[in-house]
Amino acid sequence: MQPFHFHTRITQVELLGKYAKNVKELLEGIKEVPSVSIYHHTHRYLEQHRYFSPEHPNDFSYWISTSLGLKKLGERIASIDLFQFHDIEKLREKFIQILKNYLKITPVIRNCIPGEEFRFLSSKIFILPTHFVANNLRDFVNCLEKVTIHSLYFHMFEARLRLKKPDNDFSCWLRDAGFTGLADRISRLDPYTYTLEGLRKRIINLVKDYITRDNL
Numbered sequence: 001m002q003p004f005h006f007h008t009r010i011t012q013v014e015l016l017g018k019y020a021k022n023v024k025e026l027l028e029g030i031k032e033v034p035s036v037s038i039y040h041h042t043h044r045y046l047e048q049h050r051y052f053s054p055e056h057p058n059d060f061s062y063w064i065s066t067s068l069g070l071k072k073l074g075e076r077i078a079s080i081d082l083f084q085f086h087d088i089e090k091l092r093e094k095f096i097q098i099l100k101n102y103l104k105i106t107p108v109i110r111n112c113i114p115g116e117e118f119r120f121l122s123s124k125i126f127i128l129p130t131h132f133v134a135n136n137l138r139d140f141v142n143c144l145e146k147v148t149i150h151s152l153y154f155h156m157f158e159a160r161l162r163l164k165k166p167d168n169d170f171s172c173w174l175r176d177a178g179f180t181g182l183a184d185r186i187s188r189l190d191p192y193t194y195t196l197e198g199l200r201k202r203i204i205n206l207v208k209d210y211i212t213r214d215n216l
Helices: 023-033 033-050 059-066 069-079 088-104 137-146 148-162 169-174 180-188 195-213
Strands: 006-020 120-136
Touching: 006 033, 006 137, 006 169, 023 059, 023 088, 023 120, 033 059, 033 069, 033 088, 033 120, 033 137, 033 148, 033 169, 059 069, 059 120, 069 088, 088 120, 120 137, 120 148, 137 169, 148 169, 148 195
Parallel strands: none
Antiparallel strands: 006 120
């Protein structure tokens, strides 16, 4: 089997100079900003919350709920199942649809107080190699126990969504090596329902169980 080279990522956040003080302006911003901005505002929480899951899974729902006080709309945005989206543009369209529907039935536009405007951000992402390399399943477990959460995040989230790969990197590697059943088990995991440490443990346990069962 081909070796698996673990990579990691570092992020440089950038201001886009675009702001929103109400839902209408938020909608216009979501329409116009680059896709990497949509990715940033929907996924940065995952890396920042290593051991627990935040109440609001994305920046849009948090701002709508807290700065505008629109709890139901915030909950609607928060309830979007990110795992169902394999394309950032499709996710953008979902946000646009929900906000448009809200504005159709809402005659009064509520502004946030000055200073609490939504700031659209973007990020430059740099992918770096690590010294962790797996040549077999036991190596893979050993490496996965030691790599940073940023490496785990890159291979499980970013590779599939931002880089538009057909699956997460781990499953792609395992499938190419002939471990189709194990690859499918990891593919079926909804990583958005785990903390990063919880996801790490779950994948490790799946691989260990596979090794034990098949006497590898």
